[in-house]
Amino acid sequence: MAKRALITGITGQDGSYLAELLISKGYEVHGIVRRASSQNTARLEQLCQNGNAPAAKLQLHYGDMSDSVSLFRVIKDVGPDEVYNLAAQSQVHVSFENPEYTTDVTATGTVRLLEAIRLAGLRPRFYQASSSEMFGLARESPQRETTPFHPRSPYACAKVHAYWATVNYREAYGFHASNGILFNHESPRRGEAFVTRKITMAVARILAGTQDKLCLGNLDACRDWGYAKEYVEAMWLMLQQERPDDYVIATGETHSVREFLEVAFGYAGLDWQKHVVVDPNLCRPAEVGRLVGDASKAEKCLGWKPRIRFKELVRLMVDADVALIKSQQGRGHTAA
Amino acid sequence: MRSAIVTGITGQDGSYLAELLLEKNYHVHGTLRPGADATKSWIAHLLSNPALQRRIVLHQIRLTDSKPVKDLIADVAPDEIYHLAGQSHVGLSYEIPEETCEFAVLSALRLLESLRSQCPHARFFSASSAAIFGRPTVAPQDEQTPIAPVNPYGCAKAFATHLVRAYRESYGLFACSGILYNHESPRRGPDFVTRKICRAAAAIKAGLQHELLLGDLEAKRDWGHARDFVNAMWLMLQQANPDDYVVATGVSHSVIDVLDATFGSLGLQWRTYVRQDPALVRPREPVALLGNSHKALVNLGWKPTVTFEEMIREMTFAEVERLRETCG
Numbered sequence: 001m002a003k004r005a006l007i008t009g010i011t012g013q014d015g016s017y018l019a020e021l022l023i024s025k026g027y028e029v030h031g032i033v034r035r036a037s038s039q040n041t042a043r044l045e046q047l048c049q050n051g052n053a054p055a056a057k058l059q060l061h062y063g064d065m066s067d068s069v070s071l072f073r074v075i076k077d078v079g080p081d082e083v084y085n086l087a088a089q090s091q092v093h094v095s096f097e098n099p100e101y102t103t104d105v106t107a108t109g110t111v112r113l114l115e116a117i118r119l120a121g122l123r124p125r126f127y128q129a130s131s132s133e134m135f136g137l138a139r140e141s142p143q144r145e146t147t148p149f150h151p152r153s154p155y156a157c158a159k160v161h162a163y164w165a166t167v168n169y170r171e172a173y174g175f176h177a178s179n180g181i182l183f184n185h186e187s188p189r190r191g192e193a194f195v196t197r198k199i200t201m202a203v204a205r206i207l208a209g210t211q212d213k214l215c216l217g218n219l220d221a222c223r224d225w226g227y228a229k230e231y232v233e234a235m236w237l238m239l240q241q242e243r244p245d246d247y248v249i250a251t252g253e254t255h256s257v258r259e260f261l262e263v264a265f266g267y268a269g270l271d272w273q274k275h276v277v278v279d280p281n282l283c284r285p286a287e288v289g290r291l292v293g294d295a296s297k298a299e300k301c302l303g304w305k306p307r308i309r310f311k312e313l314v315r316l317m318v319d320a321d322v323a324l325i326k327s328q329q330g331r332g333h334t335a336a
Numbered sequence: 337m338r339s340a341i342v343t344g345i346t347g348q349d350g351s352y353l354a355e356l357l358l359e360k361n362y363h364v365h366g367t368l369r370p371g372a373d374a375t376k377s378w379i380a381h382l383l384s385n386p387a388l389q390r391r392i393v394l395h396q397i398r399l400t401d402s403k404p405v406k407d408l409i410a411d412v413a414p415d416e417i418y419h420l421a422g423q424s425h426v427g428l429s430y431e432i433p434e435e436t437c438e439f440a441v442l443s444a445l446r447l448l449e450s451l452r453s454q455c456p457h458a459r460f461f462s463a464s465s466a467a468i469f470g471r472p473t474v475a476p477q478d479e480q481t482p483i484a485p486v487n488p489y490g491c492a493k494a495f496a497t498h499l500v501r502a503y504r505e506s507y508g509l510f511a512c513s514g515i516l517y518n519h520e521s522p523r524r525g526p527d528f529v530t531r532k533i534c535r536a537a538a539a540i541k542a543g544l545q546h547e548l549l550l551g552d553l554e555a556k557r558d559w560g561h562a563r564d565f566v567n568a569m570w571l572m573l574q575q576a577n578p579d580d581y582v583v584a585t586g587v588s589h590s591v592i593d594v595l596d597a598t599f600g601s602l603g604l605q606w607r608t609y610v611r612q613d614p615a616l617v618r619p620r621e622p623v624a625l626l627g628n629s630h631k632a633l634v635n636l637g638w639k640p641t642v643t644f645e646e647m648i649r650e651m652t653f654a655e656v657e658r659l660r661e662t663c664g
Binding site: 108 | 441482487495498
């Protein structure tokens, strides 16, 4: 019988890649989506329309991380073998403006989900999407599984809380529960509010002549950027191990926003300095340190390592956005 | 005259802190849950004292509701806020994890956010706990020890500790966490082992009880007196700069030490009455939970004034007194 997986945050970047991966492995995939007047399932369109992945392989259930009753009901109805908790308010900047909502969904939501699983009497394997933001002002570089956390934003505080709740359910109740401490991971499906996608979309629009200026915050911020499609493989691998554990997933390279600009604009034959405007309002109230991860444990225990490197990732995102803008303009023309 | 808001004012720490602040001539605003009866709490003696009535005001609000929290801070415009409210029992946090988590998360956030928008110069103290260290690998623990909680209570306290630091670093708020080790007194909740032992010893002495069931007798803790600890809270908010501090005695005692001191002060042999209940035994920590409060000594000039033996004596005789009052 096909294995059943339940994904929270299935409509997001990681959720959609993970759903594709699991369906390709023969899973029956269930996702939790919020009820809203407009549909937010664009990233799942391919899956829903693709004839090779019949609708029966992907089922969406209404639920909400802030509603424990809905989580309990979905867990009971689905009876999953594996649960991937990817849902969160994932923008650090937004978390300063909406700290209560961010922590309710991200921290308390994880406790609700773990508790719903426990109360339902089920023992699916559990994956928690933890984040490199938890290291914040890190005491050592590169950061690894043993590096103490120093979260610098409400988002990071909430992720640390969810991390320990996951460890606690593993130790107190014997859950097969693992944390993936994922460093930044990007793709053409990254939300447009995130700096990488904001840049690659700007490049595509500048090429198309529909945008000129790009407002950014701290250009010196350094991150370890990997490719989301590869990172969801690590999530799956963690739940296939005999024992649950926590793993850093990263490329081991760090690059500044400035470098991202150079590669993205340079690839398109543009000079970023002619277009970028620095807006101090976009800087975070407290910036984190240079984030760079050491994923050697994941390589050793999971056999996972990144294949797509920084430049390739940037180019792949620019290519995708150039194609996207072209197709939108094409549609515009036909409509006219 | 300075004013302070104390959340959780009816609890052990809240009541001692209210006494301290009133003694220092503060206006004290206490919060308690709607429907809670303060006249049956540890501050009843303060409420019934006519000389204090003008300086202590109670507000029945849920700290998880944003509007009343915001209104309270705007109306009082306090100089200092002491956030002590919260479900403080580790065992109970396993039974009601969502509530334990939700309360800690929302109350800390709503207070800090209201402070930021309504009263950014007020000073903020948050009661953290040694439980944030979980099962530490080094002893004694200090402010540099990695935070790694192992139960829902510890997770909730760790969140609040991180949040207080993040708000201090992000917005420059004067916000401090006191990482408090166990602190006891005659006002400790009856579920906690020290008070449980003192109550039982007094009842055994009076002939009302014949047996006491306990968990791991070898378990060791760093036990201080709550009255000393609230003084450290106050001191933290009187400094030039905000910071986090471990507050502890630096001395660890076992449950057997508590038994010796309690039963001994009543002229009893505890071994005659105590039975071990395996159901109450929790896994033992690899190293002792023992705090190093050197930083508090250097920066705050704080050190404990009540010894372990004095504290247990005070607690034991308080129970004897209570029994005498109730039994006539």
